[in-house]
Amino acid sequence: KLARMQDELAALPEGYITPNRPVHVKDFSEHYRIMSADSDFRFSEEFEELKHVGRDQACSFANLPCNRPKNRFTNILPYDHSRFKLQPVDDDDGSDYINANYMPGHNSPREFIVTQGPLHSTREEFWRMCWESNSRAIVMLTRCFEKGREKCDQYWPVDRVAMFYGDIKVQLIIDTHYHDWSISEFMVSRNCESRIMRHFHFTTWPDFGVPEPPQSLVRFVRAFRDVIGTDMRPIIVHCSAGVGRSGTFIALDRILQHIHKSDYVDIFGIVFAMRKERVFMVQTETAVCVHPSVSAGGAGGQGAPAGR
Numbered sequence: 001k002l003a004r005m006q007d008e009l010a011a012l013p014e015g016y017i018t019p020n021r022p023v024h025v026k027d028f029s030e031h032y033r034i035m036s037a038d039s040d041f042r043f044s045e046e047f048e049e050l051k052h053v054g055r056d057q058a059c060s061f062a063n064l065p066c067n068r069p070k071n072r073f074t075n076i077l078p079y080d081h082s083r084f085k086l087q088p089v090d091d092d093d094g095s096d097y098i099n100a101n102y103m104p105g106h107n108s109p110r111e112f113i114v115t116q117g118p119l120h121s122t123r124e125e126f127w128r129m130c131w132e133s134n135s136r137a138i139v140m141l142t143r144c145f146e147k148g149r150e151k152c153d154q155y156w157p158v159d160r161v162a163m164f165y166g167d168i169k170v171q172l173i174i175d176t177h178y179h180d181w182s183i184s185e186f187m188v189s190r191n192c193e194s195r196i197m198r199h200f201h202f203t204t205w206p207d208f209g210v211p212e213p214p215q216s217l218v219r220f221v222r223a224f225r226d227v228i229g230t231d232m233r234p235i236i237v238h239c240s241a242g243v244g245r246s247g248t249f250i251a252l253d254r255i256l257q258h259i260h261k262s263d264y265v266d267i268f269g270i271v272f273a274m275r276k277e278r279v280f281m282v283q284t285e286t287a288v289c290v291h292p293s294v295s296a297g298g299a300g301g302q303g304a305p306a307g308r
């Protein structure tokens with residue numbers, strides 16, 4: 001199957017940006033060596049090909065005057081075609097809007113909902129999205145403050161006193177702290193119905209940087225996936241802008257699941273597909289390269305560095 005895919009790709013016209021570039025797992029170390037040579041020259045070339053993917057798509061709802069204040073960054077806007085739509089409230093213009101997009105994962109085409117770190121003024125919309133999407137899991141990849149700058153609102157209760165966000169009640173049940181992340185369980189209630197939601201918070205990934213050691217991110221993704229399994233309800237993922245760290249997390253989750261039962265990996269194809277759904281997904285030449293020995297539950301070697 002891989003040989004057939006590679007023959008078909010080789011037959012494509014010059015300059016055609018192929019959405020798929022599979023690499024055999026056994027060839028991955030050599031592939032990484034070639035791509036990272038000369039200060040990541042070929043990784044940079046390949047990343048540049050992704051620059052315009054998806055950028056011809058409309059963001060008309062994000063740009064409505066009533067919605068502009070709901071965007072944390074003016075240049076990080078959700079495409080109309082893949083945006084999450086809240087249930088409209090009465091005739092309130094813009095009441096269906098949140099800066100969030102559905103995103104494909106290894107298990108389904110809408111496995112994730114990727115969003116910006118909530119603003120204080122959009123925390124109610126965030127919890128409405130959690131409820132109306134029927135999600136049971138939130139992955140947070142930023143701290144609320146980094147280097148003195150607000151990256152995300154403190155949108156969840158930090159003690160056992162219940163908090164209300166609009167008509168949604170959130171109460172902390174239990175939180176467990178590890179070196180690089182914490183996992184909390186919340187009872188989320190609305191209109192006499194209650195659900196348990198889990199909050200997976202990775203706390204040691206600096207914005208525009210790399211987790212140290214990179215292996216800590218692989219361990220976090222594995223811990224998350226061990227809990228979630230293949231639950232088909234949407235998983236909400238956010239960082240601050242909802243593109244760099246969020247895109248890298250989803251890419252790594254897909255890679256680790258894929259190479260458990262396949263002999264090739266297509267990192268370019270994964271990022272290409274994400275960029276069709278949300279702008280700038282995986283924001284730098286993030287060579288999220290996991291050495292096969294690591295991904296197969298091996299001795300946890302260093303693997304190739306994640307992030308650039």
Ligand SMILES: CCc1ccc(NS(=O)(=O)O)cc1
Binds near residue numbers: 243
């Ligand atoms: C310029 C807007 C912007 C801010 C922060 C980030 N990083 S993040 O997507 O990992 O939060 C990406 C883009």
